[in-house]
Amino acid sequence: MNKQELMAAVEQPCLKSEVPYFEVGDTVDIHCRIVEGNNERIQIFNGVVIARSGSGTREMFTVRRIVQGEGVERKFPLHSPFVAKIEVKRAAIVRRAKLYYLRDRVGKAVRLRERRPDQMKKRQNREAFWLRQQAAKSQKRSETTA
Amino acid sequence: MALGILGRKVGMTQVFDEQGRAVPVTVVQAGPCHVLQVRTLERDGYEAIQVGYLDMPRHRVSRAARGHVAQLDSKGQRKRAAAGLQPIPKANCEPKRYIREFRGAGDGLSVGQVLSVEVLNGVSAVDVTATTKGRGFAGVIKRHGFSGQRATHGVKKVHRHPGGTGCNTSPGRVVPGRKMAGHLGNVRRTVRNLKVVKIDPQADLLVVRGAIPGPNGGLVIVRPSNKVG
Numbered sequence: 460m461n462k463q464e465l466m467a468a469v470e471q472p473c474l475k476s477e478v479p480y481f482e483v484g485d486t487v488d489i490h491c492r493i494v495e496g497n498n499e500r501i502q503i504f505n506g507v508v509i510a511r512s513g514s515g516t517r518e519m520f521t522v523r524r525i526v527q528g529e530g531v532e533r534k535f536p537l538h539s540p541f542v543a544k545i546e547v548k549r550a551a552i553v554r555r556a557k558l559y560y561l562r563d564r565v566g567k568a569v570r571l572r573e574r575r576p577d578q579m580k581k582r583q584n585r586e587a588f589w590l591r592q593q594a595a596k597s598q599k600r601s602e603t604t605a
Numbered sequence: 606m607a608l609g610i611l612g613r614k615v616g617m618t619q620v621f622d623e624q625g626r627a628v629p630v631t632v633v634q635a636g637p638c639h640v641l642q643v644r645t646l647e648r649d650g651y652e653a654i655q656v657g658y659l660d661m662p663r664h665r666v667s668r669a670a671r672g673h674v675a676q677l678d679s680k681g682q683r684k685r686a687a688a689g690l691q692p693i694p695k696a697n698c699e700p701k702r703y704i705r706e707f708r709g710a711g712d713g714l715s716v717g718q719v720l721s722v723e724v725l726n727g728v729s730a731v732d733v734t735a736t737t738k739g740r741g742f743a744g745v746i747k748r749h750g751f752s753g754q755r756a757t758h759g760v761k762k763v764h765r766h767p768g769g770t771g772c773n774t775s776p777g778r779v780v781p782g783r784k785m786a787g788h789l790g791n792v793r794r795t796v797r798n799l800k801v802v803k804i805d806p807q808a809d810l811l812v813v814r815g816a817i818p819g820p821n822g823g824l825v826i827v828r829p830s831n832k833v834g
Contacts, residue, residue, distance in 0.1 A: 460808060462821065465615045468808050469632050473620045492625075516619050516627075540625035 470515045471600060475538050479545050480586045481520075483508050484553035484571055489522060489535060490544035501543060504533055507551075507571065509558035523561060525569065530562060550574040550582055607724035608707035609828035610635045611658035612811065614735065616821045620802065620812070628814055630802050633733075635722040635811040635827055639698045641674060643711045654711035656720060657701025658824070666700040674698050703824050723806045730830040731811075732797045735819035739791030749784040794818045798832040 460468070481487055489504040506524030509532070513519050518537040523530060535542050551571035561569055574582060612635030619627045642655040663671060671677060676695050685692065694716040725731065745751040745767040753765045767786070771779045796817055803812040817825060 462615055465632060465634060465808060465810060466618055468805065469620065469630070469803070469810060469812055470618055516621070536627060538621070539627065540621055 466515070467600070473516045473538060478537060479547060480589055481508060481545060481547050482550065482553075482582065482585070483511060483556055483558060484551040485547050486549040486551070487522060488544075488546040488548060489533075489542060490546070491535075492541045492543045505548070506531075506533075507558070507561070509561055510556075523558075528565075550579070552578065607720070607728070607829065608654055608709045608711065609656075609826060610720050610722065610724055611638050611656060611703055611705055612636060612722075612809075612825050612827055613659075614817060614819055614821055614823050614825050615810075617816065628802060629816070630812050630814055631799075631817050633811040633813065633817070633825055633827065634809055635725070635825075636720055636809050638720045639674070639696045639701065640711070640714050640716055640718045640720065641696050641701070641704060643714060643716055644706070651708065652710045653706045653708045654714050655704060655706045657696070657698070657704045659702040660699035661702045663700060670700045673704075674700055705826060707828065721806055722804055722809050722811050725801065725804055725811060725827070725829065728801055728829045730798045730800050730832065731813060732795055732828045732830045732832070733799055733813065733817045734793060734795040734826040734828070735817055735823055737790045737792055737794050737818040738820055740789040742787065743789035744786045745784060748786060748789045751784070798830045 485508050486506070487508055489506075491502045491504055493500055493502050504522060504524070506522040508520055509523045510521040511518070516536075516538050519534055520537055521532055521534045523532045525531070550573070552574050553571060558571075612633045615632040615634050617629065617631050619629050622628050636658070638656040638658045640654055641657045644651060644653040644655065646652055657674065661670075668677070672679070674696050676682070676692060676697070682692060696717040698717070740747065744765050746753050746765050751767055754760045754763055754768060756764060767784070770783050770785070796815070799813040799815050799817070801811065802814050804810070805812070811827065819825065
């Protein structure tokens with residue numbers, strides 16, 4: 460086995476089997492699992508995905524929101540057990556992989572151009588492509604383990 | 606308990622533990638290793654096992670290297686056979702790229718046996734020895750963590766210099782051991798007490814918590830940790 464396959468063998472058990480499709484620019488609800496002593500509760504962090512980085516178990520994404528006029532960013536490990544659920548609320552038309560320019564903006568300028576239903580075609584194509592990739596990956600995985 | 610095993614550093618990544626925390630880990634492909642020789646007190650004056658890791662093509666190695674791992678027909682062998690002596694036991698495997706010894710009694714191990722990563726089953730922590738990445742001739746900031754000098758306030762062209770190295774007329778010399786610029790890296794280092802996260806005998810993988818020296822693909826020597834506590 461080469462390096463990639465060996466690393467994949469180690470990372471595979473830590474990857475979530477189902478991760479929803481989302482893009483940079485999407486407005487998402489992140490359901491975070493918060494453990495306080497013995498209690499566990501879910502807190503929702505809502506905001507815009509401004510960056511995605513890394514691969515495998517190290518994949519991270521950054522969510523930005525404005526709280527009381529102050530920008531707040533949280534960076535989540537995509538496959539962390541503490542990220543219970545990711546819900547895509549809205550999609551936007553963006554032309555960058557990283558939306559760091561939003562940090563310099565306030566008020567109305569923060570708004571992103573929303574993707575209307577009739578503009579979803581491209582996004583759906585990307586999603587379909589992504590799903591095919593995922594399927595191919597999981598198939599390859601089952602082949603190597605078999 | 607196993608004496609140790611040879612392997613290759615694959616790379617680093619992170620995994621999530623039962624509590625959901627991210628754990629930085631290094632993946633090591635450990636073994637399979639052949640036992641090439643068992644050294645004994647009577648014959649060699651010390652106890653050790655010699656193991657080999659990774660096959661080399663036969664045509665790429667010397668006859669001596671081939672004869673080390675397998676029985677070859679030679680004048681010496683024929684003489685020994687004629688004298689009624691037992692042939693020296695050989696592992697009967699391919700010539701090995703890396704051959705190292707582990708000191709200690711190789712109890713139960715015999716020449717030709719194959720060590721897999723399973724020898725580390727039940728071991729909670731390991732010591733990993735490898736050669737660090739060579740950095741060449743490095744300055745004192747990189748090599749010894751000096752702070753360097755100021756960027757401004759009259760500092761001219763000596764921002765990364767070490768500054769003074771001693772006193773004046775007395776002692777009139779630089780005391781030995783002064784930290785200075787020089788060659789950094791490319792030395793053998795041991796990182797001790799690395800926790801074993803996972804052992805995967807199917808893929809010969811050993812996953813330990815934390816970093817180990819050397820580049821990806823470099824040889825590593827893994828021993829059960831002798832650190833107490």
